Amino acid sequence: MLSIGEFSKIAHLTLKTLRYYDEIDLLKPAYIDATNGYRYYNVTQLETALYITRLKGYMFSLEEIKAILVNQTDTDFLQHQLRAQYDKMTEAIAAYETLLTKLTSDLQQLELTNNMMHYLQDIAITLVTPLPIHLITQRKSIDMADFLTHFNALFSQVVFQQVTPIAKPMAILHSEVYQPEHSDVELAIPVKEQTEQTTLFDVGLCAMATLIGDYEDLPAIHTTLRVWIATNAYQVNGKPFEIYQTDPYTTPQHQHVIEVYFPIKGV
Secondary structure, three states, X not given: OEEHHHHHHHHXXXXXXXXXXXXXXXXXXXXXXXXXXXXXXXXXXXXXXXXXXXHHHOOOOHHHHHHHHHOOOOXXXXXXXXXXXXXXXXXXXXXXXXXXXXXXXXXXXXHHHOOHHHHHHHOOOEEEOOXXXXXXXXXXXXXXXXXXXXXXXXXHHHHHHOOOEOOOOEEEEOOOOOOHHHEEEEEXXXXXXXXXXXXXXXXXXXXXXXXXXXXXXXXXXXXXXXXXXXXXXXXXXXXXXXXEOOOOOOOOHHHEEEEEEEEEEEO
């Protein structure tokens, strides 16, 4: 048998870590001397320690590792866990690659203009007056993480009511503060027919800007529009709305096209 010190040295795990693994029932000593409390491990437990360290390297939590050890004879369970972790890590890598691309762009902007936020000046603002349209709408408090699920439900209503969509889906943003888990949003689909269930949408003059990129960049569009409105003798005259020109299920994350509109009027 190996003392906890010997085991620690071979496994490259600190005494503190081994004691914690014992405490949470992840890797318990094979024997504890009742007279002095010294911990001892079997040589075969070195492979278990190595296994735990390998799984930790794959970013599994200790609870997840414990479940894997409990089911270590179930290769299907292990394969499922590894595949799920692979998918999570792939998503994380893609997110970091996106951040690196943005960081590279910011470094270039800083070198060229001494202003990391210079990209805001490239956002084009257009004055438009959208044509009046009839909408099938649902206004509700939603978690923005479930945004697409709610839109799918609205599309089902369009099918049920036997009306004809004629333009891209949109959302009218009613929230007074930023509460992503409880956003006051009116989802809408423009339709050809006028029925008892449709709403006439006629907002008049709007300031509009287009996002081509990630949804996370929407605050830059909203910020630029509000600054432009305030500095060009206009004021907001209604709730902002967004029109989603691309299919979120088939469009790469950095290629979404979203039009953002603020109804306005002269000061």
